[in-house]
Each structure stands twice: as C-alpha cells, then as structure tokens.
Amino acid sequence: MKNRIEHSGQVESVSEDKVRVRILQASACSACEAKALCHSSESKEKIIECRTNGQAYAVGEQVMVYGSMAMGRNAVILAFVVPLVVIVVWLFCAVGIFHINELLAIGIMVVLLAIYYLTLHLMNGVLSKQFEFWIDKKIV
Numbered sequence: 001m002k003n004r005i006e007h008s009g010q011v012e013s014v015s016e017d018k019v020r021v022r023i024l025q026a027s028a029c030s031a032c033e034a035k036a037l038c039h040s041s042e043s044k045e046k047i048i049e050c051r052t053n054g055q056a057y058a059v060g061e062q063v064m065v066y067g068s069m070a071m072g073r074n075a076v077i078l079a080f081v082v083p084l085v086v087i088v089v090w091l092f093c094a095v096g097i098f099h100i101n102e103l104l105a106i107g108i109m110v111v112l113l114a115i116y117y118l119t120l121h122l123m124n125g126v127l128s129k130q131f132e133f134w135i136d137k138k139i140v
Helices: 069-097 102-122 124-130
Strands: 004-014 018-026 043-051 062-068 133-137
Touching: 004 043, 004 069, 018 062, 043 133, 062 069, 069 102, 069 124, 102 124
Parallel strands: none
Antiparallel strands: 004 018, 004 062, 018 043, 062 133
C-alpha cells in the first residue's frame, strides 16, 4: 500500500520558494471506458501550492505533486468527522439534557458549525504548515 497521494500537474506560476501547480482531480470512474456515455464522471481543476526545496521550475513544466496519506486522513477528520461529532453531541445535549426546542437547537447548531469553519479558516496559516505538498519533476 502506498503511503502517499500523487497527482500529475502543470506548473502555473513560480515564486521564490513556492510553485503553484494546476492538477486535474478526477473522480474514481474517470478511467472507465464508458464515461462518455454515462455522464456521471466528473473532474475538477485545482491549484496546489508546493514548496520548491531549492529546485528550479518553469511555467508549463509537467510535475508530480505528492501528499502523505496521513495528511489526507487528517483533512477528512477536520472537514467531516469533527463537524459530525459537534452536530450529534450538540443535538443530543440540547434536546435530551437542556430540553431546548428542536428548531432552536438546529439554529444554534448552524451557528456552532459556522464558528467551527470560521476558526478553521482563521487557522489557515497554521494548518497550511501541516498540510504541505511537495513536487518532483515528471520523468517523461
């Protein structure tokens, strides 16, 4: 089993110590031979910022972008698991313990989730150090 996630991409811009790479994130069925007929396959272009580690890159160059599997798991936990736990715990406490009206409890839950995601957004600088991608020149 691989310990990393990898995507091929194209260098979009180069700065002093960072490179912005455009990758095409495809769904699992994008490799299917019948994808043109079923219309369920989807893909999105993403821009990933990577450190250069002293290597020189040129705009338009084909590269491989790497990330660790642990980084992917941590991202899923922060984006989906923690909010789900917040929802379940809050609704259980609000309705079962505090005897709050369900509609009011859902309204407060939405505010709690907004605060959580706002906190994640404000911690972008800290989180970007934990979620770093690296690149390598693609061997043709």
